[in-house]
Amino acid sequence: MSKKKVAVVGYGGMGGWHVRNILASNVAELAGIWDISEQRRERAAEKELHVYTSLEDVLSDKSVDIITIATPNDHHMSIAIQAMEAGKNVICEKPVCMNSSELEKIIEASERTGKLFTVHQNRRWDCDYLMMKQVYASGELGEVFGVESRIQGSRGIPGDWRGHKEYGGGMILDWGVHLIDQMLRIVYDKKVEKLYCRCDHITNYEVDDGFKLDLYFEGDVTARIEVGTSHFVSMPRFYMTGTNGSAIINNWTENCRIVCCKNWDEKDVVPVVTAAGLTKTMAPRDEKTISESEIVRPTSDVHDFYRNVCKAVDGIEPQLVTHAQVMRVMKIMEAAFESDRLGQVIEIEDHLV
Ligand code: NAD
Numbered sequence: 001m002s003k004k005k006v007a008v009v010g011y012g013g014m015g016g017w018h019v020r021n022i023l024a025s026n027v028a029e030l031a032g033i034w035d036i037s038e039q040r041r042e043r044a045a046e047k048e049l050h051v052y053t054s055l056e057d058v059l060s061d062k063s064v065d066i067i068t069i070a071t072p073n074d075h076h077m078s079i080a081i082q083a084m085e086a087g088k089n090v091i092c093e094k095p096v097c098m099n100s101s102e103l104e105k106i107i108e109a110s111e112r113t114g115k116l117f118t119v120h121q122n123r124r125w126d127c128d129y130l131m132m133k134q135v136y137a138s139g140e141l142g143e144v145f146g147v148e149s150r151i152q153g154s155r156g157i158p159g160d161w162r163g164h165k166e167y168g169g170g171m172i173l174d175w176g177v178h179l180i181d182q183m184l185r186i187v188y189d190k191k192v193e194k195l196y197c198r199c200d201h202i203t204n205y206e207v208d209d210g211f212k213l214d215l216y217f218e219g220d221v222t223a224r225i226e227v228g229t230s231h232f233v234s235m236p237r238f239y240m241t242g243t244n245g246s247a248i249i250n251n252w253t254e255n256c257r258i259v260c261c262k263n264w265d266e267k268d269v270v271p272v273v274t275a276a277g278l279t280k281t282m283a284p285r286d287e288k289t290i291s292e293s294e295i296v297r298p299t300s301d302v303h304d305f306y307r308n309v310c311k312a313v314d315g316i317e318p319q320l321v322t323h324a325q326v327m328r329v330m331k332i333m334e335a336a337f338e339s340d341r342l343g344q345v346i347e348i349e350d351h352l353v
Contacts, residue, residue, distance in 0.1 A: 001027070001311070001314060003029045004028045004066050004309075004313060005063050005064050006018075006028045006029070006030060006031060006066045006068055007032055007061065007067050007068070008030070008068045008070060009033070009034050009035075009068070009083075010034075010035060010071035011033040011037075011040045011041070012040065012071075015033065018068050018070055019044075019049065022068075024303075027303075027306055027307050027310040027311075028306050031063060032044075032051060032058070032061075033050070034052040034055055034057070055079065055082065059082060059083060060086070065088070066088065066089045066116075066309065067088045067091070068092075068120075069091070069092045070093045073097065073168025074098060074167045074168050076098075077098070077103075077106055080109070080117060081105065081106060081109045084110055084115040085113060087113070087115065088115060089117070090116065091118055091120055091306075092120065093119075094120055094122075094177045095177040096119045096326050096330065097330075098168050099334060100331055100334055116319060118319045118320075121178070121181050121321045121326075122305055123178040123179075124320070125300045125302040125304065126182070128256075130298050131295045131298065132147070132149075132186050132256070133185060133188075134295060135240055135247045136186050136188075140258065141241065141242030141245040141246065141247060142243035142244030144242040145220055145221055145222065145242060146221070146223075146224075146239075146241045146242075147183065147187060147238075147240045148225075148226070148236075148239040149183055149223070149224070149226070149238055150226045150227070150228075150235050150237060150238075151179065152226070152228040153228070154229070156203035156209060156229050156230065157169070157171065157204050162207075164206060165206055165207050170208040171208050171211055171227045171229065172199070172208055172333050172336055172337065173333065176211065176227060177329060177333065179227065180213070180333065181329050183223050183225060184325075184328060184329065188352075189352070190218050190352075191350040192215050192217055192332065192348055193347065193348070194216045194348060195213060195215050195332065195336060196216075196339050196344075196346070197213040197336035197337070199211045199340045200230070202229070203229065203230065208340070210226075210230065211226070211340070212224065212225075216345075236248050237249045238256075244260055244261055245258060245260030255294045256294065256295040257292065257293075259291075259292050260291050261285075261289060262290060262291045264289070266285065266288070269283050270283060270286075305320070305321075308320045328350065328351065335348050
């Protein structure tokens with residue numbers, strides 16, 4: 001398979017990341033970059049990258065197989081549709097676009113032109129997520145009834161376009177899109193029946209600078225997804241609990257710790273003594289009734305995303321991040337905004353994809 005030529009549109013933080021990864025790739029090579037900012041174009045030229053003179057210049061370059069879009073979110077739809085109509089395959093940064101009606105137009109363009117369109121859900125390669133996915137699928141915890149996924153920072157929402165609605169700012173679209181996508185793949189066998197979301201506006205009134213989203217899956221599984229930008233001590237990255245045990249991942253770098261029950265009946269519970277009295281119900285268990293184990297962080301290479309896209313362009317593999325999966329996440333984000341606006345639980349029609 002020959003290397004695919006990729007042009008990157010939008011050479012900011014994430015565009016730079018794509019450029020570095022494409023330059024190091026064994027499946028793709030860089031055709032060049034385009035950015036509306038002269039300063040960003042000069043920066044690329046200083047690094048001796050090929051700099052296109054306009055979007056049209058990129059689109060008319062017959063050697064380009066794939067366009068990677070890394071602009072702010074409000075430009076994704078227009079660039080994606082123009083690119084596919086010019087015969088290019090498209091990798092689009094997350095969130096795919098601003099809403100589901102924009103996404104319908106993108107999917108229609110992909111089907112009409114026969115060009116591949118996919119979204120850079122790169123956090124499907126995060127080790128913490130992969131460990132949680134493994135624990136759920138293993139059944140080791142018995143019937144899982146709770147999953148929690150949290151990202152908490154302390155610097156507020158970035159002061160760039162992410163702070164403004166018109167560009168697609170806010171934490172649901174920024175981090176929520178990753179955490180929802182991950183959660184739907186962890187609880188891979190259940191549909192979401194309803195959800196409830198509350199947004200934070202601690203440092204920004206225009207967009208959400210954090211949120212708490214509860215997804216109620218069929219079979220009484222509840223997932224809490226929480227993003228915060230005003231937390232000076234963080235809660236664990238992931239927590240999962242079931243009828244037979246619990247699993248925890250404290251941060252981005254640790255292994256997954258699993259504690260399972262090996263003997264439900266415990267005769268000699270030592271009560272916890274508090275100022276207000278004794279409790280046996282909440283007393284910790286000892287090693288006679290529980291067993292502890294760890295999942296070691298798996299090896300993971302995020303460039304497998306590009307490897308898959310290059311093979312999918314040649315029809316050798318199906319694309320990993322599909323239109324239906326991206327639409328499912330978008331519908332959940334829309335329902336989350338609606339729940340926050342109404343202050344109500346929202347019932348949704350979800351499908352396993
Ligand atoms: P950024 O502000 O650093 O960069 C955006 C760049 O796009 C800027 O250089 C800007 O001049 C340029 N631009 C704006 N409109 C353009 C247009 N019409 N045509 C060409 N260039 C244009 O933003 P960023 O942090 O790089 O985010 C870009 C995208 O990447 C967003 O969609 C964001 O959500 C996504 N992102 C994804 C991840 C991830 O982990 N997948 C991480 C960060 C950002």
